[in-house]
Amino acid sequence: MAEVKNAVIIGAGPAGMAAAIYLQRAGLAPLVLEKDTPGGLLRNANLVENYPGFTRGIRGEELAARFVEQVESLGIEVKKESAKKVKLTGDIFKTETESAELASRAVIIASGTRPRAPRIPGVEGLQGKKVFSDIVSMHIPENKENHYLVLGGGDAAFDYALNLHGRGHRATIVSRSRPQCLPLLRERAAANGIAVREGILVEQVEETVQGVVMRCRAGPRRLRLYGDAVVVAYGRTPELGMLDRALLRRVKNIESPPATEVPGLYLAGDVARGRNRQTGIAVGDGIMAAMLLEQFVASRRRKG
Ligand SMILES: Cc1cc2nc3c(=O)[nH]c(=O)nc-3n(C[C@H](O)[C@H](O)[C@H](O)COP(=O)(O)OP(=O)(O)OC[C@H]3O[C@@H](n4cnc5c(N)ncnc54)[C@H](O)[C@@H]3O)c2cc1C
Numbered sequence: 678m679a680e681v682k683n684a685v686i687i688g689a690g691p692a693g694m695a696a697a698i699y700l701q702r703a704g705l706a707p708l709v710l711e712k713d714t715p716g717g718l719l720r721n722a723n724l725v726e727n728y729p730g731f732t733r734g735i736r737g738e739e740l741a742a743r744f745v746e747q748v749e750s751l752g753i754e755v756k757k758e759s760a761k762k763v764k765l766t767g768d769i770f771k772t773e774t775e776s777a778e779l780a781s782r783a784v785i786i787a788s789g790t791r792p793r794a795p796r797i798p799g800v801e802g803l804q805g806k807k808v809f810s811d812i813v814s815m816h817i818p819e820n821k822e823n824h825y826l827v828l829g830g831g832d833a834a835f836d837y838a839l840n841l842h843g844r845g846h847r848a849t850i851v852s853r854s855r856p857q858c859l860p861l862l863r864e865r866a867a868a869n870g871i872a873v874r875e876g877i878l879v880e881q882v883e884e885t886v887q888g889v890v891m892r893c894r895a896g897p898r899r900l901r902l903y904g905d906a907v908v909v910a911y912g913r914t915p916e917l918g919m920l921d922r923a924l925l926r927r928v929k930n931i932e933s934p935p936a937t938e939v940p941g942l943y944l945a946g947d948v949a950r951g952r953n954r955q956t957g958i959a960v961g962d963g964i965m966a967a968m969l970l971e972q973f974v975a976s977r978r979r980k981g
Contacts, residue, residue, distance in 0.1 A: 690717020692946025695963030716741030
């Protein structure tokens with residue numbers, strides 16, 4: 678029989694890495710699966726000012742790199758693979774990846790969120806080409822000023838716009854309603870001359886020779902907004918696609934994350950926190966999930 682691991686962790690964002698650090702130090706040798714670059718969504722954050730310990734804030738990319746460094750220094754096993762399916766067979770979890778089926782006593786799902794494509798005609802065909810849902814996956818030129826149209830009115834939209842502005846680009850925030858972000862982000866956007874267009878309904882996005890044009894409506898008025906690319910900063914949904922149907926049914930509407938009603942299965946970080954998506958919460962969830970997992974594995978061992 679294949680080796681049965683104590684813990685498989687899906688996702689190497691803040692939640693998954695915090696869980697892994699705890700479990701490695703507890704002697705449980707977790708295996709972390711990460712389909713992309715370790716660090717997760719945090720790598721997009723312009724300036725994280727609400728994570729304790731960094732008086733002047735820290736760039737998301739740097740904070741993520743510090744988490745990764747700690748994971749590496751502890752010798753934690755991280756595989757660059759996607760978890761395709763997680764199912765429960767008896768009391769053992771089976772996690773399928775592209776290359777293997779991993780058996781474990783417990784699993785922590787720390788897979789964060791995935792973008793939901795906005796229902797705007799034209800967007801679908803331009804995804805990854807002219808329309809992006811984060812900025813780490815974009816090619817941002819260094820020697821030319823681009824103009825980015827940032828869709829949304831929340832903290833993420835303002836954070837992306839400030840990030841792009843800080844790199845020498847022009848950013849316009851395009852929001853359907855009145856932006857609902859931290860007032861200080863709005864003030865910073867204003868201080869940096871970032872335009873905010875409110876009350877704009879985007880009806881179509883089309884590619885042009887130079888970039889994109891958004892056909893919009895502002896009340897009765899029609900207008901066009903031109904840019905080099907679009908960044909969509911709203912509409913993320915929990916990434917639970919790897920759970921098989923039986924498990925998914927049992928983890929929907931979990932009442933007290935990171936525990937679920939499936940013994941040995943935990944959900945940590947953005948995947949379980951609805952609109953309350955913050956690095957500190959993800960880290961706390963990861964540690965809590967790891968502690969519950971440690972107790973779970975110990976009780977299983979006692980029962981033999
Ligand atoms: C623009 C922006 C600014 C932000 N600013 C702040 C801030 O100032 N302060 C703050 O506290 N928070 C901020 N956040 C939020 C913060 O980034 C998230 O709360 C945090 O990254 C959540 O961590 P997580 O580990 O739960 O999920 P994520 O960071 O999303 O990590 C999930 C990881 O799982 C991986 N994954 C998903 N599915 C699979 C699979 N099937 N197999 C293998 N791997 C998988 C993903 O590739 C990803 O690396 C910001 C976010 C954004 C977008």
